Amino acid sequence: MVLVLQYIYEFLPYYIGYLALMAGLCFGLRYFDPTRIVSIAIYSPISFYYVSQTGKDGIAVLAAIAAAIFVTSRKNIGIIALTIFVVGLAFYIRPAVILIVPVVIVQFRYGTFYAIISAIFLSLIFILASDSYSILSNLEGLTGDEGAGQLAQLLRRFTFGYELAPVIAKLLLLSGSVFFQPILGIWKFYAGSPFFVLFEGLSFLAFLIFVAKDRLLFKFMVSSMPYVVTIGVSSPFYHFRYLAVAYPVIWAYSRYSDGWGFRATRFKA
Numbered sequence: 490m491v492l493v494l495q496y497i498y499e500f501l502p503y504y505i506g507y508l509a510l511m512a513g514l515c516f517g518l519r520y521f522d523p524t525r526i527v528s529i530a531i532y533s534p535i536s537f538y539y540v541s542q543t544g545k546d547g548i549a550v551l552a553a554i555a556a557a558i559f560v561t562s563r564k565n566i567g568i569i570a571l572t573i574f575v576v577g578l579a580f581y582i583r584p585a586v587i588l589i590v591p592v593v594i595v596q597f598r599y600g601t602f603y604a605i606i607s608a609i610f611l612s613l614i615f616i617l618a619s620d621s622y623s624i625l626s627n628l629e630g631l632t633g634d635e636g637a638g639q640l641a642q643l644l645r646r647f648t649f650g651y652e653l654a655p656v657i658a659k660l661l662l663l664s665g666s667v668f669f670q671p672i673l674g675i676w677k678f679y680a681g682s683p684f685f686v687l688f689e690g691l692s693f694l695a696f697l698i699f700v701a702k703d704r705l706l707f708k709f710m711v712s713s714m715p716y717v718v719t720i721g722v723s724s725p726f727y728h729f730r731y732l733a734v735a736y737p738v739i740w741a742y743s744r745y746s747d748g749w750g751f752r753a754t755r756f757k758a
Contacts, residue, residue, distance in 0.1 A: 530737035538692035552579035604715035612722035660721040
């Protein structure tokens with residue numbers, strides 16, 4: 490991300506350069522979304538929180554949104570080029586996004602049931618193809634990172650690894666994250682964390698309120714299962730941010746999919 494920002498700042502200095510890039514990508518995705526359905530993902534509180542930061546997560550959010558718009562729109566050179574650029578940029582900055590994008594495509598094209606199947610399949614490929622020993626060895630020091638806070642250290646130690654018990658713990662925690670993460674962020678602020686932690690918690694709380702207001706909590710949780718499986722199996726420890734980048738498109742899917750999200754959507758351009 491530092492290299493990307495360095496390149497951007499050669500043309501537009503400081504934060505305005507990053508803001509111009511993200512605004513251009515958002516307006517581009519909005520333009521190529523003829524159904525105006527997935528656009529709601531761009532304007533969700535979580536998208537606003539992540540996209541406004543000069544970090545990896547905002548690009549990852551837009552990559553998931555681009556994949557959803559690509560599936561639900563008529564194909565032309567514009568949307569193809571924009572999707573390749575956004576997803577390619579996200580992959581360059583955060584390679585793990587390659588695990589999320591296929592799930593988004595399958596879910597918006599065929600429904601949640603098939604997305605869960607694809608998530609299980611991708612997880613099996615990850616288990617067979619990855620060097621889990623090397624991954625865990627390289628990241629073992631993070632489990633005791635004092636800068637992460639005592640609770641984060643505890644969750645990392647408790648869920649660290651690819652054995653059955655840690656994976657089950659990650660799946661359970663990720664499934665309930667939409668409820669306890671807002672409270673956790675606010676609590677950490679009052680415990681002495683910086684203001685941005687409160688902003689994060691309030692963004693997650695606003696998102697939860699929006700989902701609850703639409704009476705979509707159960708449907709949202711069902712629609713999030715493919716991503717919970719993917720992140721729960723592939724991530725070496727519980728990390729909410731890896732799942733949160735998919736929340737905006739999960740919300741959009743929950744609002745506009747048929748039934749309870751187990752059938753293919755009827756998005757029409």
